[in-house]
Amino acid sequence: MQLSLLRPLTERPGPWASVYADTSHDTEYAAKQLTLTARAAAARLAELGADDATCGAVEKALAVERTGEPATEAGRALFAADGEVVLDTPLPGPPAAPSVSWGPVARMTPLIEAVGDDPVCLLVSVDKTGADFELHSGRGSDDAGQVTGVEWAIHRAGRIDWSERHFQFKAEETWEHNAREIADKAREVFEKSGAAALLLVGDPRERRSVHEKLPERMRAMTYESTHGRRGPGTDGVVLERDIAQVQAVQELEHVAEVTGRFRARAEPAGGEQPYAAEGVPSLVEAAREHRIDTLLVSHGPDTARQVWVGPDPDQLAVRSSELHYLGEAHPAAVRADDALVRSAVANGADAVVVREPENAPAGGLGAILRWTGSERR
Known part of the structure; x- marks a missing residue:
């Protein structure tokens, strides 16, 4: 995961409250169950010696139902100190071992284990007039802008005479121009966001054209999907599955690359x-x-x-x-x-x-x- 998100947990002294809570309550009594979970966490912190202000902050934060989170949210990790919740983040599933701890260092390791590598995937939805960009990670999706291309001569002619061949040429020239703009924007967003992979969806001809115009180093991390399209009516569930598959492949490749380097460097030649x-x-x-x-x-x-x-x-x-x-x-x-x-x-x-x-x-x-x-x- 992006460890920079955890930096606030290192910038002030403890002691720290670290809470990993199961919030996968989907019954009519969900709010009551959440309240009971919050009270139990605060009571446990008090037993461990946490101050009243920090116990109260954790209970208040944990008891609030978070709106706008993915429906699959089933756990939360909270970190608090000096009466303030410094970080409150959803988990991709219920914590492997719900826990409450109080100590001089925030208990960050279970969060890293739960989230994993969490590679960011840049989704680019294209058609002949432009593209929409979204960044997807374990924390959800974020709008990353759009490209509105040239709209002149978009539709190719059906009849073949000299004037219509000329019109067809201009239409294809317009598509190519838009594909170059989309590829340039995709490179810019990809580099600024630190994304690990790019997924192209939408118009088949345009996405292939965009793929070809990406820098070579990006093409190795670019995938295409037949699901999804630009604008409303996309195949939401299927597309989310495709994004998850791309992220899983990137995580496996990254971990394999890291462990390979680790083994190579742990066995130096020549006694170095x-x-x-x-x-x-x-x-x-x-x-x-x-x-x-x-x-x-x-x-x-x-x-x-x-x-x-x-x-x-x-x-x-x-x-x-x-x-x-x-x-x-x-x-x-x-x-x-x-x-x-x-x-x-x-x-x-x-x-x-x-x-x-x-x-x-x-x-x-x-x-x-x-x-x-x-x-x-």
């Missing part, structure tokens, strides 16, 4: 230091030095291993005594995965969830590094 790290001590050292480029998270014993932290994301250590040298007199014990995710978010690193055990790093945590320790020294 690796550009990858496994094991909590090595990962903590790399995180402190801002050397983590991509954090790999999976299931394993290292994820729940205890490390020590201070309020600053750079204050993390395997032993509490080490934090005294980093300026923290009162270190707190937290899970290794949450401490490393916090560091990754704060320092602009990426994070990838590896679900296949055979591709996962030993212990469940690993990282591709920006450089080796010896290079920095």
Whole structure:
């Protein structure tokens, strides 16, 4: 997922309330069930030592039915501190393990695991007069603009004489002009949004023409669908399925690329230091030095291993005594995965969830590094 969305959770000290709630209530008593869920979460936070203001903020936010969310929303993740809900985001399904926690670091790892890579897909709906652009992700869809092309001589003539052949040529020239404009706009939106894939739907001739005019590097990430069209009356459910399939393919390819790089860098030739790290001590050292480029998270014993932290994301250590040298007199014990995710978010690193055990790093945590320790020294 885009870790930049989690940056607010690293920019203020804790303690943090982290709540993963099942909100998949679709009965006539849904509102009452939601209220009970909210009260239970607030009561649990109070038991864990959270202040009244934060407990109240979580209960109030969780009890409100969110309008405008996808009908498939079945869970929510909330993070609050100092009486304020800092992040409240829908989950793609009920949380694997509903939980309420209170601690010095926000419990972000389950959110990353639930959302996954969450690649953004740019949907381009075309016809001969222009195109509409939408960005689709796990958080829903956003309008990304449109292109209104030239409308002169759009319809091709049926009879074949000199004047009508000339008219036909002008019509095709108009279509080509519009396709170039659509391709240029698609490239602009694709690059600005950080999208991972592009899906073309609509008029078959125009979408093929647009596809051909995209930059070569984009064509490798571009798909076409026979479902959907520009304007009202699109095949909504089927088109959403096609978008989900494109996103799933992109996620699998991205994870495979990352794990491939991780394995290659973890096995250097000639005795050189690796550009990858496994094991909590090595990962903590790399995180402190801002050397983590991509954090790999999976299931394993290292994820729940205890490390020590201070309020600053750079204050993390395997032993509490080490934090005294980093300026923290009162270190707190937290899970290794949450401490490393916090560091990754704060320092602009990426994070990838590896679900296949055979591709996962030993212990469940690993990282591709920006450089080796010896290079920095």
